[in-house]
Amino acid sequence: MVTGHGGMVGSAVVRALAAKGCGAITRSRSQLDLCNQKAISDFFASHKIDTVIFCAGKVGGIHANNTYPAEFMHQNLAMAANSIHSAYENKVKRFLYLGSTCIYPKNAPQPMPESCLLASPLEKTNEAYALAKIAGLKMCQFYRRQYGVMFHSAMPTNLYGPGDNYHPENSHVLPALIRRFHEAKEAGDAQVTIWGTGTPRREFLHVDDLADGLLHLLTLGDPPDVVNVGTGVDVSILELADLVAEVIGFAGEIKTDPSKPDGTQVKRTDMTLMHSTGWQAKIDLRTGIEQTYQDFLKEVGDRQLRES
DSSP states (O other), X not given: OXXXXXXXXXXXXXXXXXXXXXXXXXXXXXXXXXXXXXXXXXXXXXXXXXXXXXXXXXXXXHHHHHHXXXXXXXHHHHHHHXXXXXXXXXXXXXXXXXXXGGGSBTTOOSSBOGGGTTSSOBOGGGHHHHHHHHHHHHHHHHHHHHHOOEEEEEEEOEEESTTOOXXXXXXXXXXXXXXXXXXHHHHTOSEEEEEBOSOOEXXXXXXXXXXXXXXXXXXOSSOOSEEEESOSOEEEHHHHHHHHHHHHTOOSEEEEETTSOOOXXXXXXXXXXXXXXXXXXXXXXXXXXXXXXXXXXXXXXXTOOOOO
């Protein structure tokens, strides 16, 4: 079963499974509410699920996390607790839970090793989301320790790719930049202003690389409780903006707005543990942005652009 199959990550996992000749059980939110404990428990009981890849989640950028902390905490916490416990009760053999590297401490060492989790305070702009996701991965760790079940977690870095959310305010930085530079190019604008100073550094992973990494983890007989999945390479937000503008063909000026929040100054994953299992990302950032922009144009043309 792949939860959250309609989102960017879940749909990439379903594609990756299909490429290997493997189907997946999927349900939309209207068909199965993961915030409903009885509904998810009954579903597991009736479908005899063997493996769960948990990609469901309420996600968003700095603005969304800052504006709707109650929703981010409640929905992510409820979905995780309901699904993990129901999987245990119904003898699911393997549960792979997705966290996020944004749940590491604000002042985590760089690059960020898995061991720094909970070592110091969280970034305030996404604290609610982080606490909920930490609870989920800790729940997997404790169920594995107490009950011997193969429940484990992966910590993806910043993701992008087909099916991303291009909401003008609530999207993450890379899809937000793609939309803004595309619209500026179409309108003939002379400049684009980006949030913050442009100096924070971020790491980006194509969602198809993530899906490949998750399927790799499922092949391991004794996977880590928690493992980073990323590239181990970061760029500044201004460098990212320059690259996106170049790919899209926007030739105007790029300005920064220091009055807007930067968030965490540096975020780069320590990939030592994941690399030791024999996996590395394959899609470089420029190639990934080029592919993603083509997907964006297709979604715009088909009027299927995700803006939620």
